[in-house]
Amino acid sequence: MLSLSSTTGYAIQAMAYLDGPDGESKFIRDVAEATAVPPAYLAKLVQKLVEAGLLDSKRGYWGGIKLARPASQITLLEIANAVDGPRWMRQCLLGLEECSDARACPAHEFWKSARNLIRDTLTRTKLSDVAEFEQRKNSKLKSTIIDD
Amino acid sequence: MLSLSSTTGYAIQAMAYLDGPDGESKFIRDVAEATAVPPAYLAKLVQKLVEAGLLDSKRGYWGGIKLARPASQITLLEIANAVDGPRWMRQCLLGLEECSDARACPAHEFWKSARNLIRDTLTRTKLSDVAEFEQRKNSKLKSTIIDD
DNA sequence: AGCATAATTTACCTAATTATCCTTTTATCA
């Protein structure tokens, strides 16, 4: 609670491992192994992301999946919306029914601005940012100087 | 997702309706009705809050429940911890495993400070603040001037 | 003492999320 769903986390990690439209596609199986996401669950998740227009997929021998757009043009908010639906951010921090701008609970104003801050951050953070983080993590042993 | 659990919301609403140690105790049934929390569920919830030392309860004819301390001395953080356990705030916003101060995900620093802000707000916000909000809401029709 | 009453305990039910398995469809290769 008080984080994105773990499914959204899966989606972000998997997508961060994929190439963009001009790159080569990867097999779901390999993506699952590389990111430690349950393979069958990822396969289901992929469908949602394809429907949402975030991924392109191709069946058959030379099949696989890749990003529909460059990673630098995909925001984390888009992924969260695609996976959890547009109502993933609930209104009241305290779960109170009667909580609006007019009749605010004691945490309302705080949470309203915090929520906007979170949304802005997820909009500002691109998939490429996560991909860079993951790559740096994985290449930790190989090079310590080259990349930044 | 990305809010406290609805169970914590229930606990806060129910407790906001209760009197302090010097006040009179109320029946779970009545509290449930007044706050629109499912009665049987509230009964179970009360146990947790009693165990956590936030409520005092008494059985039998003159039984009921009341706050163990004045509402002004109970923080929302205490309630959240009592209901959802101390790990209710998950580490990584994105659900990434490898996310620490040393190897931060792109949202890490942001989420770290946001989390602290949320924790501080829940510490600063007392149950009495919620109670005042609820009372003002309920007495809206009766008086428009007297209270504040 | 015996009854009424209210919290406590126990067990079970429901729905959503997370996860797996197996078949079907589509695409390529030999």
Add this chain to the structure above:
DNA sequence: TGATAAAAGGATAATTAGGTAAATTATGCT
């Protein structure tokens, strides 16, 4: 054409949060 390889799709299990119902225990009333 047939074998093969991969995503798509359907059915189903496991887990957890949320919720219900009934038996049990404690307390006060008569």
